[in-house]
Amino acid sequence: MTIATEKFDDNPCRPRHFKPPPCVAVIPDGPAKQAIEACRTRLLVTGGLFALVFAVVALRVVEIVAVGGGTAESQIARFRIVATPAPSHADIVDRNGNVLAATLDSPSLYANPKQILDAAEATNKLVSVLPTLGAAEVSAKLTSGKSFVWIRRHLTPVEQYSVNQLGIPGLEFEHEERRVYPDGDLTSHVVGYTGIDNAGFAGIERGLDGVLRGRREPLQLSLDLRLQYILHEELQRVIDDFTAKGGAGLIMDVNSGEILAMASLPDFDPNHPIFPDPEHPAVPLVDRMFNRLTLGVYELGSIFKIFTVAMALDYGTSTVTSTYDASHPIRIGRFTISDYHGKHRVLSVPEILMYSSNIGAARMAVAAGAQRQKEFLARLGLLKTPKIEISEVGAPHYPAKWREVNVMTIAFGHGISVTPLSFATAAGALVNGGILRQATLLKLPAGFEPAGQRVISAKTSEQMRKLMRLVVEHGTGAMAAAPGYVVGGKTGTADKVSGRHYAERKLLSSFVGVFPINDPKYLVLTMIDEPHPNKQSHGYATAGWTVAPATSRIIERIAPLLGVWPVDESSPEVQRALMVESLQGKRIEAY
Amino acid sequence: MIKLSSVFWLVLVSLTGFAMFAVKYGVQSLEDELNRAKRATIAEEHAIRADEAEWAYLTRPETLDEMNRRHLSLGPIATKQLRTSVIDIPLRFAAPLVADAPVVSVAGQPPESASLTVPVSTIAPASPEKPAEVMEPAKPAPAKTLAKPAASRRPRSLDELIALVAASR
Numbered sequence: 156m157t158i159a160t161e162k163f164d165d166n167p168c169r170p171r172h173f174k175p176p177p178c179v180a181v182i183p184d185g186p187a188k189q190a191i192e193a194c195r196t197r198l199l200v201t202g203g204l205f206a207l208v209f210a211v212v213a214l215r216v217v218e219i220v221a222v223g224g225g226t227a228e229s230q231i232a233r234f235r236i237v238a239t240p241a242p243s244h245a246d247i248v249d250r251n252g253n254v255l256a257a258t259l260d261s262p263s264l265y266a267n268p269k270q271i272l273d274a275a276e277a278t279n280k281l282v283s284v285l286p287t288l289g290a291a292e293v294s295a296k297l298t299s300g301k302s303f304v305w306i307r308r309h310l311t312p313v314e315q316y317s318v319n320q321l322g323i324p325g326l327e328f329e330h331e332e333r334r335v336y337p338d339g340d341l342t343s344h345v346v347g348y349t350g351i352d353n354a355g356f357a358g359i360e361r362g363l364d365g366v367l368r369g370r371r372e373p374l375q376l377s378l379d380l381r382l383q384y385i386l387h388e389e390l391q392r393v394i395d396d397f398t399a400k401g402g403a404g405l406i407m408d409v410n411s412g413e414i415l416a417m418a419s420l421p422d423f424d425p426n427h428p429i430f431p432d433p434e435h436p437a438v439p440l441v442d443r444m445f446n447r448l449t450l451g452v453y454e455l456g457s458i459f460k461i462f463t464v465a466m467a468l469d470y471g472t473s474t475v476t477s478t479y480d481a482s483h484p485i486r487i488g489r490f491t492i493s494d495y496h497g498k499h500r501v502l503s504v505p506e507i508l509m510y511s512s513n514i515g516a517a518r519m520a521v522a523a524g525a526q527r528q529k530e531f532l533a534r535l536g537l538l539k540t541p542k543i544e545i546s547e548v549g550a551p552h553y554p555a556k557w558r559e560v561n562v563m564t565i566a567f568g569h570g571i572s573v574t575p576l577s578f579a580t581a582a583g584a585l586v587n588g589g590i591l592r593q594a595t596l597l598k599l600p601a602g603f604e605p606a607g608q609r610v611i612s613a614k615t616s617e618q619m620r621k622l623m624r625l626v627v628e629h630g631t632g633a634m635a636a637a638p639g640y641v642v643g644g645k646t647g648t649a650d651k652v653s654g655r656h657y658a659e660r661k662l663l664s665s666f667v668g669v670f671p672i673n674d675p676k677y678l679v680l681t682m683i684d685e686p687h688p689n690k691q692s693h694g695y696a697t698a699g700w701t702v703a704p705a706t707s708r709i710i711e712r713i714a715p716l717l718g719v720w721p722v723d724e725s726s727p728e729v730q731r732a733l734m735v736e737s738l739q740g741k742r743i744e745a746y
Numbered sequence: 747m748i749k750l751s752s753v754f755w756l757v758l759v760s761l762t763g764f765a766m767f768a769v770k771y772g773v774q775s776l777e778d779e780l781n782r783a784k785r786a787t788i789a790e791e792h793a794i795r796a797d798e799a800e801w802a803y804l805t806r807p808e809t810l811d812e813m814n815r816r817h818l819s820l821g822p823i824a825t826k827q828l829r830t831s832v833i834d835i836p837l838r839f840a841a842p843l844v845a846d847a848p849v850v851s852v853a854g855q856p857p858e859s860a861s862l863t864v865p866v867s868t869i870a871p872a873s874p875e876k877p878a879e880v881m882e883p884a885k886p887a888p889a890k891t892l893a894k895p896a897a898s899r900r901p902r903s904l905d906e907l908i909a910l911v912a913a914s915r
Contacts, residue, residue, distance in 0.1 A: 254802035260792050337802035384807035639825040715823040
């Protein structure tokens with residue numbers, strides 16, 4: 156390292172063939188050496204820095220490639236366009252799986268006016284595909300200079316498609332959902348309806364909102380859409396025939412408490428509940444929203460006599476052969492209790508029910524006493540608010556002090572108001588063998604009989620079935636007969652309360668029918684509010700002429716759907732099963 | 747030797763790098779495909795929901811009733827149509843259909859088939875109105891209900907159609 160290079164290099168005349176000795180680093184001394192050292196250091200530092208940067212890049216590449224580069228942002232960026240989430244509310248279906256309420260995608264259209272290039276053209280195009288939009292309104296929105304304006308909420312798929320086809324930049328869709336009720340008003344009071352954010356406002360939608368929210372599989376109701384249609388149609392027919400204010404009806408499985416159909420008329424379309432009914436524009440919204448079966452409480456009248464008779468038989472204060480004097484009206488306080496079509500003689504218990512004698516029923520109840528009557532009605536659940544899956548339920552009205560006059564009027568269904576639902580539940584218990592089961596709108600497994608509570612003995616229940624058969628065979632409910640289906644039942648025609656008095660000629664006619672009464676399966680309750688007599692009914696608007704024939708038609712139509720086989724009503728087995736011993740061999744007077 | 751090993755490592759590194767990227771892109775495209783499939787599935791699910799709702803709307807009882815009135819005119823099942831149970835329906839060989847009656851009697855019928863004892867002439871004309879009564883072996887229908895000749899017209903209800911089919915066999 157000691158060879159001095161300057162010895163050759165500084166010679167400009169060095170011959171060409173001169174070959175310098177092998178190049179060896181000559182470390183100069185002094186300032187030159189220092190300069191070279193500095194150079195080398197800088198080179199090293201720079202190289203080191205570059206290496207570091209490359210190493211970082213390489214490591215990053217390895218991280219991205221090998222480890223997956225899984226930062227949250229990158230994942231979100233890739234998955235962002237994954238489609239709309241699952242619906243927020245489960246569907247509602249009937250017992251056969253027919254959709255009653257569904258949640259559908261319903262995109263809403265909004266615009267960013269700042270991105271709209273030609274507002275006039277965009278307006279024209281939009282109005283051409285969405286004709287219900289007002290051109291002036293859209294134009295005002297698109298020239299507003301804001302960055303977000305709603306154009307239209309809840310588009311149909313076809314509308315969304317045609318808006319997309321326009322290809323206007325600045326129009327966007329927001330994912331939204333909408334509850335759709337394919338059957339419209341048919342199940343309105345049961346299913347209910349929802350508001351714009353799908354919050355339940357009535358019916359099952361409100362009562363079971365928490366269950367429907369976040370549930371994936373559909374909620375199955377006990378309703379049968381076919382029966383619902385038949386009930387709805389027949390009720391509407393009675394209402395039209397007798398120009399009534401409204402009506403209501405339900406069909407119930409007496410052995411399980413399942414409600415197979417429930418209709419209250421007039422009703423509403425849950426798809427747009429506040430719109431007026433196109434067929435009856437004059438009916439106020441409050442009336443249409445009102446569920447007469449569960450929320451309405453009524454003095455149901457004579458159909459309550461089945462409870463009076465059952466009470467007297469079950470407590471043993473009367474027997475089937477007991478007789479009560481119904482020859483004269485009873486005067487008590489300012490009331491006079493008389494019979495509508497009185498026989499004016501002494502009546503036996505079956506006759507009291509058959510001919511619907513108010514006097515007889517009142518005397519029967521007085522014989523049993525207020526204590527027993529109140530206790531019995533409480534046992535049947537008639538003195539408390541009914542429990543059901545929908546939230547529209549009405550509390551019963553009954554006298555705080557149960558005086559003798561109350562005992563008498565309650566015996567024939569006046570002075571106590573209950574919901575028709577409570578009535579049907581209790582009536583079901585009277586005929587099904589004596590077990591009270593809570594009514595439900597949810598489908599139960601086939602053949603499952605929920606635990607109930609015994610309210611009357613099986614023997615009393617059997618007697619009640621026989622007596623209710625008599626009403627249809629010979630009594631006030633003759634027009635409810637549906638040959639082959641062995642209908643039993645009871646009519647009820649109540650005077651409506653208006654203010655503090657009973658209104659003249661304002662009736663509430665109802666009929667409870669059970670079939671086949673020798674082996675009770677289904678109960679049909681029909682009720683009509685303020686019917687007016689017509690020519691066919693010979694001037695009557697009582698239950699026997701209004702709802703009883705309707706019940707007959709309903710039973711004849713629904714029995715084949717329910718798998719109830721018609722029997723020969725005169726066959727010895729049926730006759731024996733429904734025989735009332737005390738009336739054997741006697742001539743039964745026609746009503 | 748040094749040079750050879752350098753080449754070896756270089757090749758190995760490039761191969762590994764290449765393979766890594768190839769796998770990475772492969773996975774990426776599979777993920778994209780999966781996403782597309784998921785999106786398509788969800789879109790289909792929504793379409794199915796919409797179709798189900800539409801089906802429910804198109805088959806609501808009101809529409810079916812209206813369609814029935816217009817095209818089928820089917821009525822509710824009357825009690826008399828349900829008078830017999832399945833057990834009461836005779837087996838095929840024991841049920842002489844109207845047109846077959848003479849042939850069947852030649853083939854040797856069990857004697858309990860009471861309808862065979864009825865003269866052929868009383869049941870011979872096809873009875874489009876009351877096929878069920880012809881089927882009842884125990885008590886043959888009165889001749890007057892059967893006397894209506896088969897009219898060659900279009901059946902107005904399913905009952906008539908069934909009767910016509912039964913008669914033409």
